[in-house]
Amino acid sequence: MVALIAASLRATLNGASQILLQTHPGCGLLVLVAIGLQDRALLAGALVGLLAxxxxxxxxxxxxxxxxxxxxxxxATLLGLLITLVLDGAPLAWPLILVASMLCVPLQRRLLEGMRRQDRLPGFTLPFVLLGWLTLGLCGMLGGLIEARLPEPEIGGWGALGGMLRGIGQVLFLSAPAAGLCLLVALCWADRNAALWALCGSAIGIYAALLSGAAESQALAGLAGYNPALAAVALSQIHRSALFPALGIALAIAARLAFEQLGIAPLTMPFILACWAVAFGLRLARQHARRTNPGIPPSLSR
Structure with missing residues (x-):
């Protein structure tokens, strides 16, 4: 019985930490604390999704x-956050979170099997994105999430650092710099290198938004920072070279701009597309290396 409780607690906390691409119960605990720092209703929605x-x-x-x-x-946790945010605590939110969270489980299972058995690209947060778009469409809000997620335009005393922290916080729809700081500490606890890349990705994403003509208050809200931050964290954990996280940051920024032009809420799709593009490019390079140098073992062309 004790072992079952311990396994369930570990699975729950790791489920929260996986939002930041980590497997670390302490990181997961701080993720939940960060959500609670901003909004208890969001924490409730996240917990319902996570547990379901x-x-x-x-x-x-x-x-x-x-x-x-x-x-x-x-x-499921991200879906719980999204639905709570969109429906603003309406009674319909809770059954919708339960249904969406359970629907994403078999979808995730298929993605994991495809990656392991058929060497497909990893799904990352694809179940969240697909079901999130479906939820927004059903609510008649597809493309309107950006306005819902923007914090108050007042920047306060945090300045550029606050914008960078918001960029990390917006991974979980959190706009308070304190919540972003808590997430950064959570990343540091699990992987200091990942934390550094997250901060770097958020900063570059925000700077790119300013260069593209976004208002300072909008850029510092962090919405341009979370996808580059996620891409940088993911690729920094797979590749030792700084080239790949940097490339992921650039691709995530380009994908976000494309989604904005289309008028579609990007959610975390720019991060997914950036990582897929890097992985697909590497596969093509390896295949070309094997064709041009057939004597090289596959392991040496990686």
């Missing part, structure tokens, strides 16, 4: 290691 997604994965008897690693919790 993780619990449904246990019910479906999916591989225990995947569940305890948190792979079935993070998409």
């Amino acid at each position: 997604g993780t619990g449904f994965a246990w019910f479906c008897s999916y591989p225990r290691r995947d569940i305890e690693t948190g792979l079935y919790g993070y998409n």
Whole structure:
């Protein structure tokens, strides 16, 4: 019984930490604290999604290691946050969170199987994005999430640092610099290098928004920073060279601008597309290397 409780707690906290691409219960705890620092209603929505997604994965008897690693919790947590934010605590929010969280579990399972058995690209937060777009469409708000997520335009005394912290916080729809700081500490606890890249990605994303003509208050709200931050964290954990996280940052910024032109809420799709583009480019380079140098073992062309 004690072992089951410990495994469930570990799966829950890891599910929260996986939003920041980490497998670290302490990081997950600080993620939940960061949400609570900004809004208790958001925390409630996040917990309902997290527990529903993780619990449904246990019910479906999916591989225990995947569940305890948190792979079935993070998409559901993000959906809980999104639905709570969009519906603003309406009674409909709670059953919708439960349904969406459970729907994302089999979708995540298919993505994991495709990645492992058929060497497909990782899904990252794709279940959240697809079901998030569906939710926004059903609510008649597709493309209107940006306004809902913008904090008050007053910048206060945080300045540029506040904008960078908001860029990290907006990964979880959090606009308070204190919440972003808590997430940065959570990343530091799990992986200092990832924390540095997150801060770098957020800063470059915000600077790019200013260069593209965005108002200072809008840029410092952090909406331009969270996708580059996520892309930088993800690619820095796979590749030692700084080239790939830097490329991911640039691609995420370009993808975000494209979504803005289309009038579609980007959610975390620019981050996903940036990582896919880098991974696909590397695959093509390896295939070309093997064709031009057939004597080189596949392991040496990686």
